[in-house]
Amino acid sequence: MMELTRKGEYAVRGIVYLATRPGDRVCLLSEIAEAVDVPQTFLAKIFQQFSKIGLVRSYRGTGGGFVLGRPPENISLLEVVEAVEGPITPNRCVSAPGECDRSSFCKVHPVWVDVQARIRDILASVTLKDLSGR
């Protein structure tokens, strides 16, 4: 349970690969897809999401491709994962205040709050630089 989807896994693989490439040259989607073993059309969707929020920058047309939107040390694993999977919410009751009408008295609620915070802490502490090994 609590499992990352393929999309999330692929997202991480793809952007980590991009982080290993020299930042001054664009990288073809086809290259990334092949390198990390992900269907290119699927990865395209993922990188479109990245692009919208500025995690990567895209160039269209001949000579186009992708580069990181920011230095790898300024992009956390948390950002990458949440970009494609949405906010980390171990239970509905912590997704938004008022989402659960039991949260005022429910003794389990604070446990999920804690779990959420811990996961976010861990993922926020890891950057693409750490993961790229450059």
Added chain:
Amino acid sequence: MMELTRKGEYAVRGIVYLATRPGDRVCLLSEIAEAVDVPQTFLAKIFQQFSKIGLVRSYRGTGGGFVLGRPPENISLLEVVEAVEGPITPNRCVSAPGECDRSSFCKVHPVWVDVQARIRDILASVTLKDLSGR
């Protein structure tokens, strides 16, 4: 993302309610279902799973019902959740050794190992006694 299913949520609600009841008397499924606002037929499936692994004990026939299988201070939230949701695995790559052929060199792998451990730690530290407030 990483969200508990309804089944998991209902499982927790149901067994926590059972933990608030006196342990020397069986509790009807219909009572539990009504108290925690869960469809009885669905909760039945959940309690069957609990019963199989001894988390609760069931009695059939007239005067039947459920009691906790062990004292509430000896049942952790982790056990309850994993009973119905399966093992906590933030990513496939940590579900079993050898599951992911990238784990030997993948720098993300240890992060998921860490996340898994933290979640389990938190959930294992909370017991039904803590949650029942008795």
Added chain:
DNA sequence: CCTAAAAAGACTTAAACTGTCTTTTTAGGG
């Protein structure tokens, strides 16, 4: 204009989730 490349949107298939319904087994009480 031709080609390369990403963006966008429609579509599809399979699996998982969230249940319901029916039948069977078990047990107690008269």
Added chain:
DNA sequence: CCCTAAAAAGACAGTTTAAGTCTTTTTAGG
């Protein structure tokens, strides 16, 4: 020995999500 209460078990179904695929469009270089 029945009758009834209760859980167990299994089949079934509707909806949603996941995981892609395919096609068309936009953008840019040469």
